[in-house]
Amino acid sequence: MKWFWCLFFAFWPIVAIVVCLLAPGNNWWFPGEAASPLGRRIDDLFYMILWITSITFVGTQLVLAYVLFKGASDTEPGTANEKAWFSHGSHKLEVIWSSVPAVILLFIAFYQLDVWAEYRVKDAFPRKRMEAVFERIHQDRQKNDSLALAEVTARQFEWRIRYPGFNADGTLKALMPDPQPTDLYAVNDLHLPASAPVMINLRTQDVQHSFFLPELRIKQDAVPGLVIPIWFEADQQRSYQLLCAELCGWGHYKMNARFVAESDEQFIEYLRQLEREQNEDRVDDAPDTDEEE
Amino acid sequence: MICLISGCGGQPEFSHSEKFQTLKPYAQIYVDQVLDNYFGSPSDMVAWDKLPLELHYGQGTVVEASGRMLTVELQAPHAEITAGTEVLWDSGILNDKDSAWILEWDEAKHQAKLESPLATNPEVGDAVILGPGQILATGRMLYAEHCQHCHGVAGDGNGPTAPYLNPRPRDYRKGIFKFTTTQSSKRASREDLSRIVEDGIPGTYMPSFKLLTEDEMTSIIEYVMWLSMRGELENQLIGLLADSYSVEAVEDRIAGGDETSDTIHQEFIDAVNDPDSFPFEVDTIVSRFTSEWVSSQEPDAEVQPLTPRTPSSDESIAKGRELYLKPSLKCAQCHGEAGLGDGSQTFAVSKDAAGQDNLTPGLYDTWGNLVKPRNLHSGIYRGGRRPIDLYSRIYAGIKGTPMPAFSSTLLRKSNPEDSGSEMTDEDIWHLVNYIYSIPFEDVKAGQGGSSIANPVKDANTASEEDSEEVAVN
Amino acid sequence: MFARFQLQFVLLLTVAIFSGCTPQFRREKTEVKSASDVVIHFDDLSSSNNSEETPDEAATPATTPTAGNESTTATTPKKEMVAATTTSKPDVAKQAPTTTGYTGPAKFVGRVVVKGDVPLFSALLAKGAATKDMFCSEMAVPNETVISKDGGLGNVFVYMKKAPRKGVPEYSGEPFVVNQKGCIFIPHAQIVRVGQPFILKNSDPVAHNVRYNGFASQFNDTVVSGSTDGLTKVIEFPERLPAGMVCDFHNWMSAYVLPVDHPWAAVTDADGNFEITNLPEGKWDFVIWHEKALYIERSFKVTAAPNTLIEKVFEVNASKLSQ
Amino acid sequence: MSSVAATTETAEHGHHAHNDDLLALLKAAPFWSTDHKVIGIQFMMTTLLMLMVGGALALGVRWQLAFPWENMPFFGALVPATAGGQIPPEFYTMLFTMHATVMIFLVIIPILAGAFGNFLIPLMIGADDMAFPMLNALSYWFMWPAIACFGCSFFFGGGPAAGWTSYPALSALSQAAPGSGHAQTFWLLGVTFVGFSSMMGSINYMTTIINMRAPGLTLFRMPLTIWSMFITAILQAFALPVLTAAGFMLVTDRILGTCFFVPAGLIVNNADPTVGGGQTLLWQHLFWFYSHPAVYIMLLPAMGMVSDMLACMCRKPIFGYKPMVYSMSAIAGLGFIVWGHHMFTSGMNPALGMTFMISTVMIALPSAVKVFNWIGTIWGGKPEFNVVFLNCIAFVSMFIVGGLSGIFMAAVPVDIYIHDTYFIVAHFHYVLFGATLFGVFGAIHFWYPKMFGRYMSEGWGKLHFFLTFVGFNGTFFPMHLLGVAGMPRRYADPYLYPYLEHFLPMNQFMTICAALMGFAQFILIGNFVLSWFFGKKAGRNPWNANGLEWATPSPPGHGNFDIPPVVYRGPYEYANPDTEADFWPQTQPPNPAT
DSSP states (O other): OHHHHHHHHHHHHHHHHHHHHHTGGGTOSSSSSOOSHHHHHHHHHHHHHHHHHHHHHHHHHHHHHHHHHHHHHHTSTTOSOSSOOOOOOOHHHHHHHHHHHHHHHHHHHHHTHHHHHHHHOGGGSOHHHHHHHHHHTTBOOOTTSOSEEEEEEEETTEEEEEEOOBOTTSOBOOOOSSOOTTOEEEESEEEEESSSOEEEEEEESSSOEEEEEGGGTEEEEEOTTOOEEEEEOOSSSSEEEEEEOSOOSTTGGGOOEEEEEEOHHHHHHHHHHHHHHHTOOSOTTOOTTOOOO | OHHHHHSOOOOOOOOOOGGGGGBOHHHHHHHHHHHHHHTEETTEEEEOTTSOOOOOOEEEEEEEEETTEEEEEESSOOSSOOTTOEEEEOSSTTTTSOOEEEEEEETTTTEEEEEOSSSSOOOTTOEEEESTTHHHHHHHHHHHHHTHHHHOTTSSSOOTTGGGOSSOOOOGGGOOOSSOSBOTTSOOOHHHHHHHHHHOOTTSSOOOOTTSOHHHHHHHHHHHHHHHHHHHHHHHHHHHHHHHHBHHHHHHHHHHSSOOHHHHHHHHHHHHHOTTSHHHHHHHHHHHHHHHHHHHTSGGGBOOOSSOOOOOOHHHHHHHHHHHHOTTTOHHHHHOTTSSSOOGGGGSOOBOTTSOBOSSOSEEOTTSOEEOOOOTTSOOOTTOSSHHHHHHHHHHOOTTSSOOBOHHHHGGGGOTTOGGGOOOHHHHHHHHHHHHHGGGHHHHTTOOSOOTTOHHHHHHOSOHHHHHHHHHO | OOHHHHHHHHHHHHHIIIIITOOTTTTOOOEEEEOOSOOOOHHHHHHHHHHHHHHHHHHOTTSOTTHHHHHHSOHHHHHHHHHHHHHHSGGGGGGOOOOTTOOSSEEEEEEEEEESOOOOOOOSBOTTOSOSOTTGGGSOBOOOOOBOTTOBBOSOEEEESSOOSSOOOOOOSOOEEEEEETTEEESSEEEEETTOEEEEEEOSSSOEEEEEEOSSOEEEEEEOTTEEEEEEEEOOSOOSSOEEEEOSSSTTOEEEEEEESSSOEEEOOTTSEEEEEEEOSEEEEEEEEETTTEEEEEEEEEEEOTTOEEEEEEEEEHHHHTO | OHHHHHHHHHHHGGGOGGGHHHHHHHHHOSSOOOOHHHHHHHHHHHHHHHHHHHHHHHHHHHHHHHSTTSBOSSGGGGSOOSSTTBOOHHHHHHHHHHHHHIIIIIIIHIIIIIIIIHHHHHHHHTOSSOSOHHHHHHHHHTHHHHHHHHHHHHHSTTOOOSTTTTOTTTTTSTTTSTTTTTHHHHHHHHHHHHHHHHHHHHHHHHHHHHHOOOTTOOGGGSOHHHHHHHHHHHHHHHHHHHHHHHHHHHHHHHHTOOOSSOOTTOOOTTOOOOOOOOOHHHHHHHHHHHHHHHHHHTTHHHHHHHHHHHHHHHTSOOSOHHHHHHHHHHHHHHHTTOGGGGGTTTTOOHHHHHHHHHHHHHHHHHHHHHHHHHHHHHTTOOOOOOHHHHHHHHHHHHHHHHHHHHHHHHSHHHHHHHTTBHHHHHHHHIIIIIIIIHHHHHHHHHHHHHHHSBOOOHHHHHHHHHHHHHHHHHHHHHHHHHHHTTOBTTOSOGGGSGGGGGGHHHHHHHHHHHHHHHHHHHHHHHHHHHHHHHSOBOOSOTTOOOSGGGGSOSSOBTTBOSSOOOOOSOTTOOSOTTSSSSOOOTTSOOOTTO
């Protein structure tokens, strides 16, 4: 029986590892490659930690299995020693197995700092590249205007999105902190330019939500009372999943939305279309370029 | 444990409307039977051809049978049928047996190849129905997934989640939907329903289901209409029977002395038996609401402004404000002079449907729920924020609520002398412009900063840059 | 040693789960079929009665001993028998047709009177009451439960429950007008034919809206002040009971409208009298309904034949009105 | 519990004179007893009962994830749904909220500190009873108002639906979550009662351990179980008041209209906008300041007990006794400064995030040291592969997984992605269930002879272990993959999202495993109850262990020790070459010959 148990404990880590190895092939893995530069760095970090932990896992489980087999064979009848090995520990070993993990852990800790900084620390935001986007889409902005292109307001249970409207001369207005009469609205459908860092202002109308773009590895809580800027950069022009990751009530799972990354022209065209739809008065000959207030 | 896992719970059932219990048991059974025959149960639905639903089914016959492979030819070409469409057996040996799915579909000859679902083979000439109520089945599945826990299995707006919601989820069984762009006497158009599903209703718990595909959206809409019709038939039928066969009515009649419970019961059975009696009434009820649903889908059922929207200007807004305060229009009576939704009517005691005074003062809708007039400062427009939406709200009212249609006021144009209270199409646009401007009143006055439309800001008091400080520091 | 047992157990459990309770939902094929002919199971209808009604029968000693026989006889002769027993009952004499001196088509006349102490009704809105509507509080808005000095009850609907399938005259008369004057609906109770133009007017200097809350159809329209032309609505569908009509701007305002698809309906006048003429030959059920007393008669049977005059006085207990 | 025990035992009385002492105790005071052993057993019974309740709730959650919107068997009838037995989403939120609440507050914390802490501390330090027996009894009886409050919140007023973390504004605004009307208030009161209960216990443990040790029992001769209980008590005493205070603040927010946690202008469920100027993040800070140490409260005692059991089962001294003590202390100390890692995505200051990240990474170090020492303990031992030993190995093996997956979370950028996904769920179930509960199962089998004077059945114990282990890994290991795939936790229907649709079969597999695991617990309960009557009788020292508790009769009578113990050495003198036997009890005087 004891051999069965030895095998049992040796067997399960093998199953675990096999499952993990099979996982990517069965699509039990990340929802696609990270689709943003920051996401790729997060993935790299993940894989690095995965390597370290996998080696540790295999190592410790191997040793565990070994000591079990050793213990089982030592208790076979007729083994040399009647008593177990009498040892209260080894100072040297303790030092080794304290300092080696310490070094590895500290390495992990410091290795990740700049990724974190880039994601969250304001000074590390790619401000220059964001401003280049504003140039390209002809946004009419003052120096202190928000870097955000849209304001995403979470509420139970949907994402309400507010874009700035257009000026009379066709340029895009800057996003104001307060709603403006010219603002354009959408729900559960966030469109932003691709291949460049774009920023949104995240807020919530009621309880706490969390803005989660799994394919871009972006997650940020929307905290009641705060307006939190977040930036992300989608490589490809396609639509990405957007969901809520913080329990926000019974309909938490319902906050199904999408983020569409598209070219600058498509983005402007999308806003134009929103403007047209929003000014729909169902009279065919109505000039749809009217500046609405 | 095995029993626990394998002993599945019962299938969902349509719940009855409240008045059902007041009927005599035999009347209850009749109602159940009628509904069961025409609508079925959630797990066994009936696609009734009398209903004006776009069920997209086609009829055909088996033209070739070689082994288990069959060829079915449709009577007419059909756009909705493709490989994978479900096929039911209408006659022959497979009648009432499992359905099959089309393997190949020949668009040109409108012929479908499929495999017989059972060992027994249908014969050439058997009639089949292709994709009957496919939309209903999909709709039912999606409804169970997305809508049922609020709107209830029967669409009675009384799902398990409903008690926690304010306002309550819509009860479809009256056939009334609040936010439509159809005339006041019409029902909702499919377009209205799908817009609500797509965009949600801001300010309520009805969320946006934007990411449903177009097919899914259609299915849900048709299923909701189906539920609505089912509920309407149930309600009307109960109303019809309650007159004479409710427990109370039967007691009354027996007390009248002429009748006994036996004679009443026999009379009921006769009426059921008599095609001119109850069956005829059922037909009348059905044709009544189907004609309403059909006419509501017509283009002329839509609210159509006569003139394009007047561009918003200070002048237009001022005019709108003037109209808003006019005693002959009574906007402020409910919405309040400042537009805060606190008009005098919200404090007045009104009467319920039975003519009794309501316990809580305020305005009530047809479903008997206390409703609040919209606070126009909130910047939240439940029926949508397009000008046509606001126009429709004023022109056609909000169905089932005290918000009346003002379309009648347009007729006043025919009486040019009475200029004092005339309201024109332009006037509605002025009102719309005014309503749009209300949330920005403070901004207009040049004060900037906070407004009620943006209350979170008040807490923050900070500009966005400051908030970034908070967040990022 | 346990391994084999455990393996079996896991297998058993898995089989149980997947066979007994397959996850139908994701691949659910809710069965949809076409509606075939309606099959009503009369067995259910009658059997339920026997089980449910037994105590009722026991509690109604009025049941004649013949009742048992009746239910066993065939349907057609039974109807006659029921009719026979009905006419032979003594209280039917009250409505016995008085043929003397009357010629012409059958006519149903009568009166609704209040029995007992007539309660005092306060005005709907006292003069100068605190309301934001200056106009409506200029005078007192009277209560609309109309009772004449000798106890006649007005605004009672008397109507044939179900129109005959044939022989209903087409409606070709004047449109019906409802005015709103002095912050009440005039008239308060009205009968309209389906399809009859139904003109809503407003003689007040303030706007009213009319929310018609019928069972089969509803509308809610504003009628602006001084509307002389009024707003024309058409009610398409008949109702089985009078439907309420309210003004949401003035919450005391209410009226009752009964759309019917036949001409045999009337509202009692201020003295409580009504008259329904040109009744076709046959046996008809009438409903007598009042907004406060509700059903006065749920189905009053009238046997009409040419040259018949049916007269009947209906009594309403005063306590029912004060609710 | 004990009344049942007393009555049933009375009948058996004549035949089992062996049990007399404990039975006398139970008979004399069927409900109310200040004897630490009775209280410990009462705690044990209550928590095992609650374990079944919490498990049933979890199965409800699993059902929905495997068969979403299907009618639920058995429980379906109890669900207040018109949809037959469909679990409505708000009920789903209540299910997982109550599962976490019951498991954390009514199972794991009380079974470790309450059941084993009470039973073992006086026995293992050679004391007659706790320092404050009355306080001790109260700490048990304060569990019941807590259970009542949780029960009320679940069955009346709709049930708390804000998760066990109860983040405002969801938990603070009565309109925000369904049933959070009175339910959430009841829930908070329940937490407060549990807090009282734990607080009374922890004061008692600290005092007892410091003051009432037997002569000769110096601090570094204490068994690691006692060390872990001591450190846990300190953690509890310092962290718990924060939660209790925060809970009170939240209650006042809910019923008195204060706004500690509610900022202005929130509009929920069409209510009027809120007026306060509070901060929701304040709750998160206060909550996690308790709840992160609470994770160690839920782990450290199991670590201590496993150390003792491993040493005894391997017939070998514990490897590195002092490093074990130091690492436990380090875990406790660091445990106070890592709470922020629950809030990396909450928008707090990123610099603060870096600090928390470094402390979080470093807390993995003492855990690693402990794992190495356990392996060192087994190395060269002569283990008997009995239930106790198997559960201890499972503890070590599962703790390795739980500890390693924690490193992913410590890395902030990775945490951004896996935060609030099933990766987290996998991680803490590996730590709290995989580690702690296997430790507890082992401890139940190990100390059962001392509690009742009889052994638990070895065969049924192994069957239970096997099923639980397989079921556990089948349920929770795939959760890592779900987490990597980005499946958020607390979703009633993750399959709305196309990128998660293909996980349905996996979730069904997990649910079957969970059902298997739930079933296995009936074996434990059956074994526990039946062994009481039919188990093989055990003597004073059935395992040939060294600890002081084995010097008492089994079960110990009132006052515990028939011979006042004097301690001559540490508790791990197994396999000492100087002695004849392979164990050397702490109370045995030194051999005068040597």
